[in-house]
Amino acid sequence: MENRVTYNTKETTRDTTQATSPIVVNLKFLLAGIFFGFLLIKSEVISWFRIQEMFRFQSFHMFGIIGSAIMVGMLSIFLIKKFKLKTINGEPIVIVPKKFNKGMIYGGLLFGFGWAITGACPGPLFAQIGSGATVVIITLLSAIAGTWTYGKFKERLPH
Numbered sequence: 001m002e003n004r005v006t007y008n009t010k011e012t013t014r015d016t017t018q019a020t021s022p023i024v025v026n027l028k029f030l031l032a033g034i035f036f037g038f039l040l041i042k043s044e045v046i047s048w049f050r051i052q053e054m055f056r057f058q059s060f061h062m063f064g065i066i067g068s069a070i071m072v073g074m075l076s077i078f079l080i081k082k083f084k085l086k087t088i089n090g091e092p093i094v095i096v097p098k099k100f101n102k103g104m105i106y107g108g109l110l111f112g113f114g115w116a117i118t119g120a121c122p123g124p125l126f127a128q129i130g131s132g133a134t135v136v137i138i139t140l141l142s143a144i145a146g147t148w149t150y151g152k153f154k155e156r157l158p159h
Contacts, residue, residue: 033126036123036127037126037127037130040123040124040127041127041131043065044061045062045065045124045127046120046124046127046128046131046133047119048119048120050062051115051116051119051120052116052119055116077095080093080095081095101158101159102158102159103157103158103159106158114142114143114146118136118139118142120136120139122143125139125140125143126140
């Protein structure tokens, strides 16, 4: 049995008969997600008050965390490109260059307004719900509706 994996510019095939159980494969992603949620909670990134402090320029806390994440991402991409690193399955990592368009500005502003109003962006939503802030389910449903709406009208929007 073959499973086709398609990337933006390249298509590869792999034999899944030798793969381990899907439960075992997905367990590592579940553990990574739990660990990421733990980090978000402990660093207070999911705190609505910390996010309000950031948008009011009252504290460096969130800027420091976001700046650290940007630096780690930049360093990671640099190392991936420099050493031509591969995935755990031995597939080459392809980072497709992004083309700038003015729709990114509108989307970024809309994302920022939503973040300021709700105190959540997509990553921390699940950590907030997991920590007991069940009212955030409304924000999650709104994010899903926004994603669906963008997908539905993507071709008609300015890009």
